[in-house]
Amino acid sequence: MQQKTILGHPKGLFILFFTELWERFSYYGMRAILVLYLTAETTDKLNPGLGWSSTEALALYGWYGMMVYFMGIFGGAIADKWLGQKKSVIFGGILIIIGQFSLAVNNMAMFYTGLVFLICGVGLLKPNISTMVGGLYKKGDAKRDSGFTIFYIGINIGAVLAPLIVGYFGEKIDWHLGFSLAGFGMIIGQVVYVFGGKYLTGVGNLLKHSKEHAHLMKQPLTKIEKDRMTVMFISFLIVMVFWAAYEQAGGLMNLYARDKIDRFVFGFEIPTSFFQSLHALYVVILGAPMAYFWVQWRKKGKESSSIFKMGIASIIMSFGFVALMGAAYDVSINVLGKAPVYWLFLSYFLHVVAELSISPVALSFITKLAPLKYASLMMGTYFAVTGLGNKLAGLLGEAAQDAGEMAIFTGIAVFTFLLGLLIMLFVKKLKALTHGAEDVDPTVAFVEPE
Ligand code: PHE
Numbered sequence: 001m002q003q004k005t006i007l008g009h010p011k012g013l014f015i016l017f018f019t020e021l022w023e024r025f026s027y028y029g030m031r032a033i034l035v036l037y038l039t040a041e042t043t044d045k046l047n048p049g050l051g052w053s054s055t056e057a058l059a060l061y062g063w064y065g066m067m068v069y070f071m072g073i074f075g076g077a078i079a080d081k082w083l084g085q086k087k088s089v090i091f092g093g094i095l096i097i098i099g100q101f102s103l104a105v106n107n108m109a110m111f112y113t114g115l116v117f118l119i120c121g122v123g124l125l126k127p128n129i130s131t132m133v134g135g136l137y138k139k140g141d142a143k144r145d146s147g148f149t150i151f152y153i154g155i156n157i158g159a160v161l162a163p164l165i166v167g168y169f170g171e172k173i174d175w176h177l178g179f180s181l182a183g184f185g186m187i188i189g190q191v192v193y194v195f196g197g198k199y200l201t202g203v204g205n206l207l208k209h210s211k212e213h214a215h216l217m218k219q220p221l222t223k224i225e226k227d228r229m230t231v232m233f234i235s236f237l238i239v240m241v242f243w244a245a246y247e248q249a250g251g252l253m254n255l256y257a258r259d260k261i262d263r264f265v266f267g268f269e270i271p272t273s274f275f276q277s278l279h280a281l282y283v284v285i286l287g288a289p290m291a292y293f294w295v296q297w298r299k300k301g302k303e304s305s306s307i308f309k310m311g312i313a314s315i316i317m318s319f320g321f322v323a324l325m326g327a328a329y330d331v332s333i334n335v336l337g338k339a340p341v342y343w344l345f346l347s348y349f350l351h352v353v354a355e356l357s358i359s360p361v362a363l364s365f366i367t368k369l370a371p372l373k374y375a376s377l378m379m380g381t382y383f384a385v386t387g388l389g390n391k392l393a394g395l396l397g398e399a400a401q402d403a404g405e406m407a408i409f410t411g412i413a414v415f416t417f418l419l420g421l422l423i424m425l426f427v428k429k430l431k432a433l434t435h436g437a438e439d440v441d442p443t444v445a446f447v448e449p450e
Contacts, residue, residue, distance in 0.1 A: 004199075009147050010136045012203060015196030017154035019089070020129050022189030024158030026096060027068075027122060029166025029182040030103065032276075035061050037175040047174055050111075062394055064115060069387030071123025076131075076380020078124065084206030085128035085135070085376055086197075092125025093190040100183030104176045114179075127379040128204070134367020134375075135203040140441025142298075144368070148360040149291040152283065158185075159280035163273070207372065221371060224435045228369040231307070231433035232378060236385045238310045239362050241419055243389025244396060245317055245412045246351055249279060252397035253324075253344075256405060260331050262338040275344060282352035290356040298440070305438055306365040307430045311423030313358035314416045320350035321413035328406040368437045 004011045038057035040049025052060075079088040095117045102114030133151050137144040162185070170178020221229070257263070258272040298304040327343035362382065370378035400408040423430070431438075 007150070009143060009150065010199070012136050012196070012199040013133065013147050013150060015192060015199050016129055016133055016136075017151055019093075019189045019193040019196075020151065021154040021158040022185045022192065023093070023096065023122075023125055023129070024155045025162045025166075025185040026100060026158075026182040026189070027162075028159045029162035029170075029185060030100060030118070030179060031061075031065075032163040032167040033170035033175060033178045034064070036171055037178075040175070047171070049175060062391065064119070066387045066391050067119045068122040069126075069383045069390070071119050072127040072380035072383030072387075073123075073377070074380070075120075075123040075125070076127045076376035076378070076383075079128045079131070079204075079376035079380075080374060082206070084204055085132050086200065086204030087206075088124050088128040088376075089132070089193065089204070090190070092121045092123070092128065093186055093193065095121030095124065096186045097121075097183050097190065100179050100186060103179035104183060106176055123380075123383075127383050128376055130363050131367060131376050131379045132200070132204040134364065138444050139368075140439060140444040142295075142440040142442070142444075145361065145364050146291045146295060148364040149287050149356065152356070152360040152363075153287040156280040156283035156287070160277050160284060163277055167273075216373070225371045227433040227435060228371070228437060229378075231430055232366060232369050234430065235307065235310060235362060235365060236382060238314065238419065238423065239358060239382070240385050240389040240392070241416065242310075242313060242317060242354070242358050243386050244392035245321065245416055246355060247390050247393035248397060248412075249348070249351070250276065251394055252400050252405070252408070256327075257344060260338055260405075261327070261341050261344055262336075263341050265341060270341065275348070278345075278348045279352055279355070282349060283356065286352055286356060290353065294357075303427065305427065305431050305434070306361050306368075307423060307434075308427050309357045309361045311420045311427060313354040313361075314420030314423060316350055316354040316357065318413045318415075318417035318420060320347045320354060321409050321416065323347035323350060324409040325406065325413060328409055332406070365438075369434060 006014055035057045037049045038052040038060065039054055040047065040051070042048050042051035075088060075092065079085045083091065099114045099117030099121055102110045102117060105111075105114075130151075133148055134144065137147060162182075166178045166181050166185075169181055254272065254276065257275045263270040263272070294304060294309070323343050323346045327339035327347070330339035330343070331337055363379075366378050366382055367375070396408060396412070
């Protein structure tokens with residue numbers, strides 16, 4: 001079958017790219033104003049909020065952040081059993097739109113209803129659209145990994161834009177307008193997805209319909225499949241540690257940037273919230289060069305398995321925290337108790353180099369390894385694990401309030417370094433468990449330029 005391509009990738013990738021860009025716009029836009037809306041005074045004349053305390057607001061925020069990703073397990077299971085991924089994404093998108101517009105109504109019952117819709121919607125959409133990306137590539141296609149990086153860049157374009165647009169209109173004009181804009185974002189995503197459906201014909205369909213497949217579904221897992229499940233679960237643990245370190249950015253690092261970093265550059269003070277977009281901005285900038293780097297690396301015949309990249313990611317993450325130790329040291333010797341801002345730029349840079357070596361890689365890895373009948377469920381489980389990593393990040397941040405930042409930064413640096421080293425030591429053994437799932441087959445080219 002002749003396929004139309006863009007940048008050597010199937011057109012369907014770009015449909016998923018834009019759908020997920022707008023879904024993330026919606027998600028991160030809402031998230032950017034949620035806590036602000038909850039804590040804004042009810043008596044504010046121009047833009048009244050709900051008047052909650054910070055503790056209450058952060059508790060809801062943490063709970064929501066965990067639930068959206070936890071729901072991925074159900075989202076994945078529903079796709080595998082009943083809907084297939086393609087329809088799950090549509091239903092997820094509809095739930096998200098309803099959710100955002102419920103938040104836009106100024107009413108408490110609608111507010112909570114909206115949150116429930118969002119949790120179910122993201123749980124249904126996010127893991128399944130990710131699995132669909134993998135479905136665009138045949139087994140052995142070398143393009144799969146770079147396809148996921150492109151997809152990941154889309155995610156982050158949404159994440160950069162959202163706080164700027166939804167944040168601005170929500171905070172400065174009306175919270176409910178902000179939530180509506182988040183809803184409109186998802187409508188755009190949904191329109192792209194539905195109209196681009198013709199490029200996704202062979203992807204994300206429920207496999208159960210064929211008799212042959214029904215037979216397949218009933219078979220117990222083979223030894224190879226079990227090994228692959230094992231290595232996948234090990235990779236989940238690595239990824240959980242990674243997110244627990246990385247997600248310090250939203251909590252502990254946010255406060256650190258506000259209180260302990262001298263943010264003046266050429267007489268201009270960088271607002272603290274800017275650093276919340278910095279990760280995503282770095283991903284957009286570094287995504288393509290990083291993907292290129294790994295392709296070249298593999299072409300030279302060097303070790304480039306996903307497990308290896310995850311090990312490298314853990315070590316680079318550790319360097320990112322060494323940079324933060326540098327900041328903490330400067331804080332301790334500076335009379336004003338402040339550190340120069342370059343530490344933060346350097347540290348976030350390293351975090352993102354690490355992120356690009358682990359996060360799109362993990363998504364791609366799952367689509368290579370998961371047994372077909374559990375494809376979506378495994379992806380959903382991955383998102384649930386991410387949710388746990390986020391929760392862990394919060395706990396570490398809390399611990400830093402007593403232990404002090406230097407102790408927490410050092411602890412994370414040492415832990416991630418040792419973990420990375422351990423992975424490197426066992427990379428061959430772990431790779432053996434994949435039973436060649438990552439082997440590139442040069443004869444496989446899913447897409448042929450016209
Ligand atoms: N920026 C990523 C995204 O929104 C963060 C993330 C990674 C979230 C993995 C969940 C799981 O997709």
